[in-house]
Amino acid sequence: MKKINYIIFAICMITAAGCSKSFLEKNAQAELIPEQLTTQKGVEALLTGAYGLLNGNLNGTWGNYGAAPSQWLLGEAISDNAHKGSSDGDQPNMTALEIHEANSNNDNLENLWVRCFEGIVRCNNTLKYLALVQASDKSFPADRAAEIAGEARLLRAHYNFYLVRVFKNVPLITETTTESAVDNMKDIYPAIVEDLKFAVANLKPTSPKGEIGRVNQIAAKAYLGKxxxxxxxxxxxxxLFNDVIAARPTIESLPFTNNFDVTKENGPEAIFSVQHSVGTDGTGGENGNVGDMLNFPYGSTPISCCGFFQPSFDLTNAFKVTPDGLPFLDGNYRLKPYISDYGMTDAEKLSYVLDRTIEFDPRVDYTMGRRGVEYLDWGIMPGDAWIRGVTIGGPFVAIKNVIKASEIAGNTGPGNPNVTGLNVNIIRLADVYLMAAECEVEAGSLPLAMNLVNKVRARAALLPKKQAVGGNAAVYKVNPYLSFPDQVYGRNAVRFERRMELAMEGHRFYDLVRWGIAKKTMTDYFAFEGTYLKFLTKAVMEDKDEYFPIPQSQIDRSKGILKQNPGY
Structure with missing residues (x-):
């Protein structure tokens, strides 16, 4: 079985975003002309190009952070889960996002806008040329043509969904669009739904062409449900969620750690994953996970770049459990907070000893690195020696996007060990379980919701205990709920479980917004987290900050047809 090799094509797009007429009169070198594309092979190549934007990269490796498929910046670092990290002066536009002071010239927002629309244009061209080939070549297999359309429309829905979550007011560009610019004040969710419905109807449960990495009907159902x-x-x-759950093994049988292991990718839990490949393109890793390339521990480590993306104090403490092995749904995890060695003098840090008596959900040490606890096969996490700016990011480091030291040689880009081949899960099975549980709560089916949550928790209870000097790194405990006494309790339990299970995977801020609790959650968070990281004391989230400003460059290019979001 093989992954799709992502090829980025330089194709003249004959659309609203396309080339001038004079340019079309010439056959430029290294470009494909329409005659070459109006074939079955040409359409397949266009579709491969549409997949190519899933990693958020147009060229090079640096600078793709806003468009990272993991959404570590716009989904996590601006939430209560994580910090930008690194040092004070590095990537100041990221800091502006973290403290909710972004403006329309923020390059990370421009990055997401440009990459997603490039992906949309590639999907549109796939559909356009597919129609031309079907009209002229009656030998084109009808079933494959339907699959291609399904793949392209699911990918287009994905790019549009990434845009609408961030900007809300997004122009709808399809294969039939002829205008040079399109108004962005119409709701595009209906179009996203139609694309996904089409994908459900025209894809099969198995991967098209038998190639791992292509989207299928299971992915389409999960995405439509989302x-x-x-x-x-x-x-x-x-x-839709129930169909996905029924199509896969029960979650308890699928190891949690496989989701973040470069040697165990595309297993039964992977519903829709961005495929990353390194060492095969001769470019140093352009097809790899370039969006997360900054997000490794700093200092003398197997991968030493660049100290970004650090878990928050708040997230760390949220993993504490009650004596019954349940989360502190009332927020009391913030009482007597665990802060590792933060705030100690250099002399005190020399004699620091990990407190192994804290009762933690075991997922804490598979979500972040803590001083004194084993970290993959890198050794015991030493604290400040792996952190670039403790007063900016705190004492913890990310782990889900990091690969083992023993796997670096074969799974990182040539000359770029911080570009790995680790896939990114857009939707995985545990996410589906918890989305289904959320639906059951809202439908009033509390026992069914609790059962789904408890299955996810049962899988967490199977995690091997992380070690520290002296034995287990914590008193690990994660027990099932015995009841959801009312809908409010059930809703809070499901939401808290999403945070624990999916932390640092790009979901958190978007969840807070759709639940209508972003402003309150972030206000409480800034008050708590600002106790330790002083730069957060000036952070304020306003109602407008649920969405971000349309890039000013795009408004200028549209000659005013695009309208700025309210408040910016």
Missing amino acids: VYLYQKKYLDALP
Whole structure:
């Protein structure tokens, strides 16, 4: 079985975003002309190019952070889960996002906008040339043509969904668009839904062409359910989630760690994953996970770049559990907070001893690195020696996006060990379980919701205990809920479980916004986290900050047809 090799094509797009007429009169070198594309092979190549934007990269490796498929910046670092990290002066536009002071010239927002629309244009061209080939070549297999259209429309829905979550007011560009610019004040969710419905109807449960990495009907159903969930259409979403759950082994049988292991990718839990490849393109890793290339521990480490993306104090403490092995749904995890060696003098740090008596959900040490605890096969996490700016990012480091030291040689880009081949899960099975549980809560089916949550928790209980000097690194405990006494309790339990299970995977801020609790959650968070990281004391989240400003460069290019989001 093989992954798709992502090839980035330089193709003249004959669309609203396309080339001038004079340019079309010449056959430029290294470009494909329409005659070459109006073939079955040409359409397949266009579709491969549409997949190519999933890693958020147009060229090179640096600078793709806003468009990272992991959404570590716009989904996590601006939430209560994580910090930009690194040092004070590095990537100041990221800091502006973290403290909710972004403006329309923020390069990370421009990055996401440009990459996603490039992906949309590639999907549109796939559909356009597919129609031309079908009209002229009657030998084109009808079933493959339907699959291609399904793949392209699911990918287009994905790019549009990434845009609408961040900007809300997004222009809809399809294969039939002829205008040079399109108004962005119409709701594009109906179009996203239609694309996903088409994909469900025209894809099979197995991967097209038998190639791992291509989207299939299971991915389409999960994605359609997720979009319905964002629209609060719980009764529409639930049957789709149930179909996905039924199509895969039970979650308890699938190791949690396989989701973050470069040697165990594309297993049964992977519903829709961005495929990353390194060492095969001769470019130093352009097809790899370039979006996460900054997000490794700093200092003398196997991969020493660049100290970004650090878990928050708040997230760390949220993993503490009650004596019954349940989360502190009331927020009391912030009482007597665990802060590792933060704030100690240099002399005190020399004699620091890990407190191994804290009762923690075991997922804490598979989500972050803590001083004194084993970290993959890198050794015991030493604290400040792996952190670039403790007063900017705190004492913890990310782990889910990091690969083992023993796997670096064969799974990193030539000359770029911080560009790995680790895939990014856009949707994985545990996510589907918890989205289904959310639907059950909103439908009033509390026992069914609790059962789904408890299955995820049962899998967490199987995690091997992380070690420290002296034995287990904590008193690990994660027990099932015995009841959801009412809907409010059940809703809070499901939401808390999403945070624990999916932390640092790009979901958190978007979840807070769709639940309508972003402003309150972030206000409470800034008050708590600012106790330790003083730069957060000036952070304020306003209502407008649920969405971000349209890049000013795009408004200028549209000659005013694009309208700025309210408040910016």
